[in-house]
Amino acid sequence: PETITVQELANRMSERAVDVVRLLMKQGQMIKITDVIESDTAQLIAEEMGHTVRRVAESDVEEGLFAKSDDEAVQVARPPVVTIMGHVDHGKTSLLDAIRQTNVVSGEAGGITQHIGAYQVSAPSGDKVTFIDTPGHAAFTAMRARGAKVTDIVILVVAADDGVMPQTVEAIAHAKAAEVPIIVAINKIDKPDAKPERVRTELLQHDIVVESLGGDTIEVEVSAKQKLNLDKLLEMINLQAEILDLKAAVNTAAEGIVIEAKLDKGRGPVATVLIQRGTLHQGDIVVAGSQWGKVRALNSDLGQPVTDAGPSAPVEVLGFGGTPEAGDRVAVVESEARAREITAYRERLRREKQAARSTGARGSLEQMMS
Ligand code: GDP
Ligand code: MG
Numbered sequence: 001p002e003t004i005t006v007q008e009l010a011n012r013m014s015e016r017a018v019d020v021v022r023l024l025m026k027q028g029q030m031i032k033i034t035d036v037i038e039s040d041t042a043q044l045i046a047e048e049m050g051h052t053v054r055r056v057a058e059s060d061v062e063e064g065l066f067a068k069s070d071d072e073a074v075q076v077a078r079p080p081v082v083t084i085m086g087h088v089d090h091g092k093t094s095l096l097d098a099i100r101q102t103n104v105v106s107g108e109a110g111g112i113t114q115h116i117g118a119y120q121v122s123a124p125s126g127d128k129v130t131f132i133d134t135p136g137h138a139a140f141t142a143m144r145a146r147g148a149k150v151t152d153i154v155i156l157v158v159a160a161d162d163g164v165m166p167q168t169v170e171a172i173a174h175a176k177a178a179e180v181p182i183i184v185a186i187n188k189i190d191k192p193d194a195k196p197e198r199v200r201t202e203l204l205q206h207d208i209v210v211e212s213l214g215g216d217t218i219e220v221e222v223s224a225k226q227k228l229n230l231d232k233l234l235e236m237i238n239l240q241a242e243i244l245d246l247k248a249a250v251n252t253a254a255e256g257i258v259i260e261a262k263l264d265k266g267r268g269p270v271a272t273v274l275i276q277r278g279t280l281h282q283g284d285i286v287v288a289g290s291q292w293g294k295v296r297a298l299n300s301d302l303g304q305p306v307t308d309a310g311p312s313a314p315v316e317v318l319g320f321g322g323t324p325e326a327g328d329r330v331a332v333v334e335s336e337a338r339a340r341e342i343t344a345y346r347e348r349l350r351r352e353k354q355a356a357r358s359t360g361a362r363g364s365l366e367q368m369m370s
Pocket of ligand 1 (some may be wrong): 042088089091092094187189191221222225226
């Protein structure tokens with residue numbers, strides 16, 4: 001149930017907290033100013049004290065924020081958002097890097113690649129693919145734990161010389177739990193001891209039946225090292241994306257998710273945001289978790305300044321007042337006042353939840369001692 005502290009209730013009514021406590025005592029409740037009471041009790045107290053009660057659920061605030069009319073929104077096909085997962089040393093970083101045609105593995109050669117946690121490439125067909133580049137499993141689980149669905153497709157990298165290993169199995173479990181389709185990339189096929197057939201057979205034990213064995217999981221043999229079949233992999237990703245029929249509105253206020261965020265000494269809070277629908281513009285007022293700001297600058301994954309970013313684009317956002325957290329939902333709101341209201345509300349909820357937890361613990365201790 002929803003709760004509120006006595007102090008907060010008094011504040012909202014512009015009453016003295018001691019008077020609220022007194023009233024509660026009259027009703028036989030021994031409660032301190034810092035204690036938490038349930039919203040039903042709070043409502044009774046407020047009415048008793050002659051106030052009209054308007055209860056605002058968290059869902060109201062969130063809905064006001066996220067539910068927009070799609071009547072006039074134009075739905076367009078959007079690029080797939082892909083996460084690469086797999087066992088350590090099977091070549092996740094090498095593959096991402098080879099796809100991006102740069103050289104992160106051997107130490108940021110030339111410094112062209114700046115790491116922002118996500119990037120976008122074009123397939124030979126011209127279709128774009130967005131890769132999430134934050135350390136695989138951790139980011140994936142953290143975001144899932146917070147209810148954020150980010151990835152459309154998981155690329156499961158399995159080294160052909162090593163086969164299915166514990167983290168391969170873990171990755172399969174993650175993808176299945178999230179109901180995200182898997183494309184298997186059998187990597188390191190350039191190696192003399194590569195056994196791609198063995199990988200296919202081992203995957204069977206984990207209910208992954210690849211196409212060449214009559215199943216419906218797309219598989220591609222690749223070599224990140226020799227850059228073999230990378231175009232084919234991109235093509236397969238786009239094929240899978242077509243099957244998923246990924247669409248998003250473009251001409252609405254942007255919504256997205258924080259992929260990474262840090263406090264930069266010179267630039268202040270910097271957040272990499274994956275836009276999920278709508279278009280983000282310079283000058284927009286954005287809310288992310290309990291932070292908000294006016295978008296001062298937007299940078300593409302290549303570090304180029306851009307004026308706006310549409311669905312599935314990863315973009316660096318500057319202008320937040322504080323550093324948001326990875327997994328925070330991002331939304332554009334109509335005014336600074338609204339942004340303040342929402343972030344203050346979330347902050348208050350957070351504090352109340354914390355307070356409720358600590359009184360909850362004390363409550364059970366008291367029960368134990370009585
Ligand atoms: P990660 O831990 O999954 O990110 O794996 P890395 O990308 O760091 O690769 C681990 C090792 O495998 C590195 O020494 C890579 O050079 C090597 N490697 C990656 N892909 C290939 C490949 O296709 N062929 C060969 N021969 N080696 C590869
Ligand atoms: Mg790596």
